[in-house]
Amino acid sequence: xxxxxxxxxxxxxxxxxxxxxxxxxxxxxxxxxxxxxxxxxxxxxxxxxxxxxxxxxxxxxxxxxxxxxxxxxxxxxxxxxxxxxxxxxxxxxxxxxxxxxxxxxxxxxxxxxxxxxxxxxxxxxxxxxxxxxxxxxxxxxxxxxxxxxxxxxxxxxxxxxxxxxxxxxxxxxxxxxxxxxxxxxxxxxxxxxxxxxxxxxxxxxxxxxxxxxxxxxxxxxxxxxxxxx
Ligand code: SAH
Ligand code: DHB
Ligand code: MG
Numbered sequence: 128x129x130x131x132x133x134x135x136x137x138x139x140x141x142x143x144x145x146x147x148x149x150x151x152x153x154x155x156x157x158x159x160x161x162x163x164x165x166x167x168x169x170x171x172x173x174x175x176x177x178x179x180x181x182x183x184x185x186x187x188x189x190x191x192x193x194x195x196x197x198x199x200x201x202x203x204x205x206x207x208x209x210x211x212x213x214x215x216x217x218x219x220x221x222x223x224x225x226x227x228x229x230x231x232x233x234x235x236x237x238x239x240x241x242x243x244x245x246x247x248x249x250x251x252x253x254x255x256x257x258x259x260x261x262x263x264x265x266x267x268x269x270x271x272x273x274x275x276x277x278x279x280x281x282x283x284x285x286x287x288x289x290x291x292x293x294x295x296x297x298x299x300x301x302x303x304x305x306x307x308x309x310x311x312x313x314x315x316x317x318x319x320x321x322x323x324x325x326x327x328x329x330x331x332x333x334x335x336x337x338x339x340x341x342x343x344x345x346x347x348x349x350x351x352x353x354x355x356x
Contacts, residue, residue, distance in 0.1 A: 132336060139336060142172060151233045155198045156334075162225050168195055169265070169291060170334040173342055174202035177263065180287060180344075181206035186260035190253075190281075191215040192246045192274050193266030193291075195222050197229035197239075203263065204235035213239045214253075216246040216266070246270065250277045258283050258354055265291040268307070271314045275345075279321075284349035290318075293328055294341035318345055 132139070148171045159166055169177070181189065181203055187210065189203050194217035204213045213235075217223045223243045230236040242249045246266055254277075262278040264271060271290060278288045293299075293315050298308030319326050325346045333340050 132332075139332060146171070146175065148174070151201065152198065154232065155196055155201065155229050158225060158229065159196045159198070162196070162221070164196055164222060164225065166335045168198035168334050169202070169342075170331055173291070173331050174199065176329070176342070177202045177289070178206040180289070181261060184260055184285075184287065186287075187211040188257070188259045188261075189213045190257075190259045190262045190278075192250075192262070192264050193217065194226045194241060197226035197233075197241075199263065199265065200226065200239055201229065201233045201235055203261075204230075204238045205233070207238055211238060215239060215241050216249045217241060217243060218245050218266075247273060250274070253281070257281060259286060261287045261289065263289045263291070268292060268295075268311060268314075271311075272317060275314070275318060279347070280353045282347045282352065283354070284347055284352040286347045286352075288345040288347065290314075290343040290345070292340050293343040294330060294339060296333065296338035296340050315343065318343060321345075322348060322351075 152171060159168065177199065185208060187208060191200055191203060191213060194200055194215040200213055200215045217226060220243060223241055226241055230239045247270060259282050262282055264274045275288060282288055293311060295308045295311040298305050299312050325348055327344045328341045330339055330341045
């Protein structure tokens with residue numbers, strides 16, 4: 128536990144206990160642990176934010192890249208209006224199997240469509256045929272730029288692109304530079320360069336409280352959508 132974490136342990140405990148999540152979210156985390164999956168789902172604080180964003184926007188068509196056990200998917204799906212849908216992309220068959228059970232348990236199977244396989248291939252199949260209100264990018268970070276460019280061509284004006292882990296678990300910034308940190312910084316600069324006033328970064332602790340990380344919000348400005356005809 129680092130000094131920052133020690134300093135804020137009271138606040139973290141407060142956050143974890145004061146803002147109720149609903150039992151299904153704790154159940155999903157326990158499934159992640161039982162199945163030995165990596166505990167890299169978004170935090171409950173991030174889940175609350177995603178849920179509010181979906182509801183603020185009245186988003187009906189949501190795409191998620193990187194499902195894991197479906198923790199973030201359930202936050203997104205439960206915030207949808209009637210008739211809304213989430214498509215979620217996952218390359219790992221075991222993760223997908225755990226996620227499908229999650230969707231049954233959370234009662235969102237009717238609203239969630241999981242597509243198993245590498246996300247770039249799934250996106251190629253969706254190309255030009257769909258448009259989304261919100262895209263949440265949270266898979267292999269090396270492809271973030273490809274995912275962002277795809278989202279840029281499929282999110283409506285006034286829609287939102289959300290990217291997890293843009294502080295690379297604390298590895299961005301000069302003090303602890305690493306190849307991964309630099310790659311994430313390069314991606315962030317690419318997005319900020321496209322439209323700084325459309326971008327915001329919100330720092331969050333990771334769900335396992337192991338590090339500080341962040342979520343990037345990019346608002347697609349009205350009139351700048353690049354939807355393929
Ligand atoms: N969004 C989830 C966490 C996703 S973790 C949550 O917050 O609950 C990242 C996931 O992306 C992992 O399950 C991993 O298997 C998946 N992944 C990694 N590379 C991928 C790719 N190329 N295509 C699709 N999924 C991928
Ligand atoms: C990792 C991936 C994530 O999406 C995340 O939120 C935290 C960690 C990882 O691959 O280590
Ligand atoms: Mg993540």
